Amino acid sequence: MGLLKGSDETERVGMQGWRAKGVQRRWLQSYAIVLLIPIIMMTATYWQTRHVINDEIHRANSALLSQLKLEIENYTDYVYRLSEMISLNPKVRSIISNQQNIDAKDRLNMKHAIADFKSYNIANRFVDHFYIYFSAGNFVLTDSSYYEDELYYELNYSQSDLSLTSWRSNLAEEHRGRFMSLGEFSQGARPGIMYAQSLHFPSKGESVGTTLVIELNQSRLMESIRNLQSYNQGSVYILDDEDRLLASSEQASAQERSFQLPESKNDSSGTITEDWDGKPMTLSYIKSETTGWKIIYALPSELYSQKAEYIRNLSVLMLAIAAVLGSILSVWMAKRNYDPLQRLVRNVAARSEIEPSRGSKGTEYDYLEEALDNTLDRYKLMNQTIERQNQALRSSLLARLLKGRIKDGVPIAEVLPDHGLSLRGSGVAVMLFYLEDYSGFFRIDEQDAEKKREFVHLVMTNIVEELAGQEHQGWMTDIDDMLACIVNFNTETSQEAAMAYLKGVAEEAQRFIGSRFRILFTVSISSMRHSAQELPAAYQEALEAMEYRMLQSGQSIIWYEQTTVRELAYVYSIEKEQQLINCVNAGDYVAAKSTLDEIIDCNLEQKNVSADLIRCLLFDMCSTMMKAGIEANLSREELYEENLAAIRELSSGSTVMVMRERMSQFLQRICALAEQRRKKSKYRLYDGVLALIEERYGDNNLGINMIAEQFEVHPSYLSRYFKEQSGETLTEYINKWRIEKSKALLLQDDIYIKDISDRVGFFSISTFIRLFKKYEGITPSAYRDIHNAQD
Structure with missing residues (x-):
């Protein structure tokens, strides 16, 4: 009872602290x-409403004006193209030349020209009508027929104040392609915009010419203007580049209007x-950059203030209603929402290790x-x-299964489900994975070998288990520095199907x-084994x-059924051994290499040769090369140290391919030294080059040109001379020397591989790794790991 009472008291103190600065109070403050916020914003909105409304109307007007401008530019562009097509029409040019003496051929040209005109303006979208006035011939050619000029005047302009003489005089003048008001030209005949272009300019002494007149589609133009007017109550005016009125939606007093627009070229709209x-x-106005026309939209200013006042009054009314209702709802919602939170805090406090009194330092949340x-x-x-723990137990169980360490009489099928595993069938097989190289998966600066190995194991475990589980199921585990995968086949899986499936998974x-x-x-x-009890045998x-x-070679798949051994000896006769020694004494690397390859290939070609026998053969051949060096009286200690390193590498499980390459390099060096010993007195340049390489191999500028300059000989001569003396190129020798020097540095764990690459003279670490693997058969990191493991 005392404990309960103390707990209640602690909770009460905590709740009192929360009431002072808790969630309920903060909710009320937030609601306030x-x-x-709306009151403050409405005050600012009151002063900004007119400006905002005006700005929005201006932007809307500008958008509509821009749309109308584009449409008018389409009109003018079409008129220019139409005028160009008509002026370049060969039939029109022929009629212009012979308009005073029209013959049958010219009348045929007129017929063809009218047909061309109809094709030019087949849609009548932008141009309503056009005609060509031939002043010398006193006739008019339209897009539909041929007229005498008096007849055409009677049909189109007789109702206006324009006389026939004035009409002829106006058209006979020189027109250099300009737009004008059709109502002004015809003195009230009809509204619209026309384009006049002289097609024939008279020579001196002549007073008449040929003029093309194109009348724009007035109905479509007015429809576009009405679309702009439909947005607001305003009028639209179109002025040309000289501020002459071309068209207007205001018919009565449009000609009397004056527009004081800014003259600056930068004021294209405003x-x-x-x-x-x-x-x-x-x-609101906008100027066309192509034609220079100005489109003006006039709107009474009172429309702006009416909309702004309406928005302001509506906002004030809504704000007042929101303030009253919001105040009432704030108090009610704060209390209503806080009750569940208060109950939740009490329930959590009763079950949590954190004391409720600590809540007084903050809010309930x-x-x-x-x-x-904390939970x-x-x-x-x-x-x-x-x-x-589950992963460790599972891995331990699988390893014990593979090594046969499960107690006798314990049923494996009953043990596996305890670790989330179960057998689908009785057939099982084991796949072992030996990591050859994974240095390319990590950056050079990643030095933690154990973490890298764990990560590689994790990657392979996930991928192999997923591949093995596509049709059957597979379980991966670490065992003896390798990875093992136990594959459990489904019921009624044949031996052939199982082997084919394992091959597909491995590949x-x-x-x-x-x-x-x-x-x-x-x-x-x-x-494939037929029960889980046979897993140790499969392993x-x-x-x-x-x-x-x-x-x-690397990346190979080895089947147990293909490794049955029947050969009990390898082929390496005394004659072949002596032949190899003689080639070394003579310094003939080509013959020595051929003999080495012949011995190895002869034994590898035997069927079912034992891996242990091949290992013995390689040990024997390493011993032969040691004897060859002794018989050649070579005293270079590093040769014997290198041979000893090869024997150690062979003992650690190196492949025949790597050992063949290593022994070939060693053999090459022995032959080179033997040849050098025979010619030492005659070729001192060779010794000097070797000494320079040994001294300055760490300089990444060391090369044929630098050495040739040092000994004052031509680079091509030096290259050819060194190849004759050593049997290999100078560049190859320098690379091998650097690789040899790097091997000693690799034995020191405190030096990064990149620093070793710089010390021995390589420009880049990628070049160093590539050459090291070429000559040594393994990467620098693998070489370091092997020697660390041996130590």
């Missing part, structure tokens, strides 16, 4: 601030205010957040611990992991198959 008939008008974080952290830590794993992650590995595969088969890795 929310209510104040808005000005003028007084018309005692009323303020807002004029702070307390709940801290309590939830989730503990839950996450618990799950991580359980997961690690796809090598392809995908090698191309995507640059991880190289060898796979050995056991035969031993995979181990025995992996022994044949030394006979394979």
Whole structure:
């Protein structure tokens, strides 16, 4: 009772602290601030409403004017193109030349020209009508027929104040392609815009010419203007580049209007205010960059203020209603929303390790957040611990299964489900994965070998288990510095189907992991066993198959069933051994290399050769090269140290391909030294070059040109001379020397591989890694790992 009483007291103190600065009070403050925001914004809106409305109307007018401008520019562009086509029409040019003496041929040209005119303006979208006035011939050619000029005047202009003489005189004048008001030209015949262009300019002494007149489609133009007027109550005016009125939606007094627009070239659009008939008008205008025309939209200024006042009054009314209702709802909602939160805090406090009194330092939410974080952290830590334990137990179980360390009589089928595993069928097989190289998967500056290995194991485990589980199921585990995959086949899987499936998994794993992650590995595969109790035997088969890795190249797949050994000896006669020694004594590397390859190939060609026998052969050949060096009286200690390193590498499980390359390099050096010993007294230049390389191999500028300059000889002569003396190019010798020097530095773990590359004179670490793998058969990091493991 005392504990309960103390807990209630602590909770009461905490709740009192929260009432002073808790969520309920903050909610009320927040609601009050929310209510104040519209009031403040409305005050600012009151002063900005007119400006905003005006600006919006200006932008809307500008958009409509821009649209009308584009449409008018389409009109003018079409008129220019039409005028050009008519002026270039050969029939028109022929009629112009012979207009005073029209014959049958010219009348035929007129007929053809009228047909061409109809095709030019087949849509009548932009041009309503056009005609050509031939003043010398006193006739008119339209887009539909041929007329005498008096007849055409009677049909089109007789109702106007324009006389026939004035009409003829106006058209006979020189027109250099300009637009004008059709009503002004015809003195009231009809409204519209016309374009006049002289097609024939008279010579001196002549007073008449030929004029093309194009009348724009007035109905479509007025429809576009009415579309602009439909947005607001205003008038539209179109002025040419000389501020002459071309068209207007105001018919009565449009000609009497004067427009004081800015003259600056940069003012292509804008808005000005003028007084018309005692009323303020807002004029929005836009200028066309192509024609120079100006489109003006005049709107009474009172429309702007009416909209702004309406918006202001409506906003004030709505704000007043919102303030009253908001105040009432704020108090009610704050209390209503706080009750569930208060109950939640009490329930959490009763079950949490955090004391309720701590909540007084913040709000209820702070307390709940801290309590939830504490619970989730503990839950996450618990799950991580359980997961690690499950993984460790699962891996341990699989390793014990492979090594046969399960107690006798314990049914495996009953043990596996306890670790999330179950058998689908009785057939099983084991795949072993030996990592050859994974240096390409990491950056050069990543030095933690253990973390890199763990990450590579994780990648391979996930991918191989997924590949093996596509049709059957596979379980990966670490065992004896390798990865093992136990494949459990479905019921009624045949031996042939199982082997084909394992082959597909191994090949796809090598392809995908090698191309995507640059991880190289060898796979050995056991035969299919028919019960889980035979897993240790399957594992031993995979181990025995992996022994044949030394006979394979990297990224190989080795089957246990293909490794049955019947040969009990290897071929290496005394004659071949003596032949190899004689070639070394003579310094003939080509013959020595040929003999070396012949011995190795002869033994590899034997069927079912034992990996142990091949290893013995390589040991024997290393011994032969040691004897050859002794018989050649070579005293270079590094040669023997290198041979000893080769023997150590062979003992650690190096492949035949790598050992062949290593022994070839060693043989090459012995032959070169033997040849050098024979010619030492005669060729001192060779010794000097070798000494210079040994002294300055760390200089990345060391090369043929630098050495030739040092000894004052031509680079091509030096290259040819060095090849004759050593049997290899100078560049190759320098690279090999640098690789040899880098090997000693690689044995020191505190030096980064990049620093070793710089010390021995390579420009880039990628070049160093590529050459090291070329000459040594492995990467620098693998070489370091091998020697660290040996130490």
